[in-house]
Amino acid sequence: MGNFIGGLGLPSSCAAPAAHIQHCFSPQTWIEGAALQQLGNVAALPGVTSVAAFPDLHPGKYGPTGIAVLSERLHPQLIGNDIGCGMSLFELDLPLRKLRIDKAVECLRRTEAEDIDPHAALAASDLPTDLYPDALGTIGGGNHFCELQAVDQTDAAGEGLFDRQKLYLLVHSGSRGLGAFVFGQMLDFQSAVTAGLDPESAAGKDWRRQHDICVTWASLNRRLIAERAASALRSEARLVADVPHNLVRDRADGFVHHKGSAAVRAGDVAPIAGSRASLSYVVRALNGTGLSLGGISHGAGRKYDRATMHGRAGRNRSERDALLRNAWGGQLICDDRNLVIEEAAPAYKDAGQVVQDLADAALVVRLAAMKPLVTYKKAMEGPPDRTRKNPSRERMARRANHGRD
Numbered sequence: 001m002g003n004f005i006g007g008l009g010l011p012s013s014c015a016a017p018a019a020h021i022q023h024c025f026s027p028q029t030w031i032e033g034a035a036l037q038q039l040g041n042v043a044a045l046p047g048v049t050s051v052a053a054f055p056d057l058h059p060g061k062y063g064p065t066g067i068a069v070l071s072e073r074l075h076p077q078l079i080g081n082d083i084g085c086g087m088s089l090f091e092l093d094l095p096l097r098k099l100r101i102d103k104a105v106e107c108l109r110r111t112e113a114e115d116i117d118p119h120a121a122l123a124a125s126d127l128p129t130d131l132y133p134d135a136l137g138t139i140g141g142g143n144h145f146c147e148l149q150a151v152d153q154t155d156a157a158g159e160g161l162f163d164r165q166k167l168y169l170l171v172h173s174g175s176r177g178l179g180a181f182v183f184g185q186m187l188d189f190q191s192a193v194t195a196g197l198d199p200e201s202a203a204g205k206d207w208r209r210q211h212d213i214c215v216t217w218a219s220l221n222r223r224l225i226a227e228r229a230a231s232a233l234r235s236e237a238r239l240v241a242d243v244p245h246n247l248v249r250d251r252a253d254g255f256v257h258h259k260g261s262a263a264v265r266a267g268d269v270a271p272i273a274g275s276r277a278s279l280s281y282v283v284r285a286l287n288g289t290g291l292s293l294g295g296i297s298h299g300a301g302r303k304y305d306r307a308t309m310h311g312r313a314g315r316n317r318s319e320r321d322a323l324l325r326n327a328w329g330g331q332l333i334c335d336d337r338n339l340v341i342e343e344a345a346p347a348y349k350d351a352g353q354v355v356q357d358l359a360d361a362a363l364v365v366r367l368a369a370m371k372p373l374v375t376y377k378k379a380m381e382g383p384p385d386r387t388r389k390n391p392s393r394e395r396m397a398r399r400a401n402h403g404r405d
């Protein structure tokens with residue numbers, strides 16, 4: 001067996017003819033060489049027939065982020081552990097003029113303490129009521145967030161859709177420990193890592209069934225986070241858009257794997273996140289997405305990895321203090337000093353350029369630019385502890401191994 005390359009687990013000796021790669025970004029966009037190498041590896045995976053790469057493309061642990069991949073086989077490794085991760089945008093029935101940022105910070109800090117009934121929510125979503133109930137309505141670590149936003153600018157195509165007097169919530173989260181558990185099981189199954197899964201095999205069907213559960217759970221999670229945040233702000237949240245970016249979708253000619261690419265259909269409204277100290281955008285997907293495998297960017301994408309950021313930002317106390325505020329008077333809630341640095345705005349590409357590239361490729365039309373007012377980020381979490389006893393995890397394992405009970 002050959003060497004493993006690019007973190008993809010693809011043996012270098014299985015050199016299949018690489019699939020066509022559609023580059024949906026301009027020369028102005030920063031793309032790391034390592035990401036392009038990983039992209040080439042993806043195109044050579046068994047069963048892969050077409051790949052689209054978006055301007056937020058950057059290297060990842062198991063392959064690049066910012067891609068859509070059409071394949072006749074299922075490749076769980078392309079999706080990774082945060083199955084169903086996505087961005088959801090909500091409008092709050094709270095006027096911007098009433099906002100006191102310091103007060104909102106205190107309220108949003110209590111987001112995860114707000115009362116919810118996870119069992120009832122799971123039942124209403126046709127999910128088992130014991131499926132990671134304690135994790136529901138929680139943001140998770142890393143670059144997941146819950147952010148209070150206001151409209152900075154509306155574009156002609158977005159006129160009437162966004163209210164400059166209102167507040168909005170952008171929630172980025174996924175399937176938490178549930179997705180990590182499903183992916184962890186897959187990593188134990190080495191052949192899936194290298195060759196992917198036959199969708200008709202028992203293992204393929206099993207992963208797909210668990211994947212679908214994770215996608216539903218993750219969407220519910222974002223909704224409950226928004227409900228909690230809205231309740232902490234004494235307000236109600238109305239869903240504007242819920243767009244997952246780590247999942248598989250069916251097509252007549254195979255399976256489209258979205259890894260860090262928003263899964264859209266023409267006409268859909270989708271958020272494209274920037275950073276906590278730069279603008280995020282809302283776009284409408286155009287017919288051109290038929291040619292990009294139904295994918296567009298969901299964020300700006302990383303420019304610098306976490307380790308590199310420690311030499312670039314927050315090098316002294318005043319720099320670190322400055323990282324807690326932004327140009328719109330916005331504030332960051334984050335108790336993890338490392339995360340404050342690793343997630344600083346310069347860690348990310350320019351979301352404005354990302355949107356411009358997508359518009360130039362006739363994939364989207366811009367609707368609005370949104371400014372960050374309060375961003376809530378949670379401390380980084382370690383890798384999932386797969387040995388700890390957890391009743392709902394064990395039930396999930398039983399389901400995975402023996403089918404539905």
Ligand SMILES: Nc1nc2c(ncn2[C@@H]2O[C@H](COP(=O)(O)O)[C@@H](O)[C@H]2O)c(=O)[nH]1
Binds near residue numbers: 056085143275277
């Ligand atoms: N508005 C904000 N956007 C943010 C923040 N932190 C990160 N980001 C953007 O989200 C995506 C998430 O990428 P993923 O690969 O983890 O799904 C990232 O590309 C950034 O552009 C934030 O605090 N606020």
Ligand SMILES: [Mn+2]
Binds near residue numbers: 086172
């Ligand atoms: Mn994500």
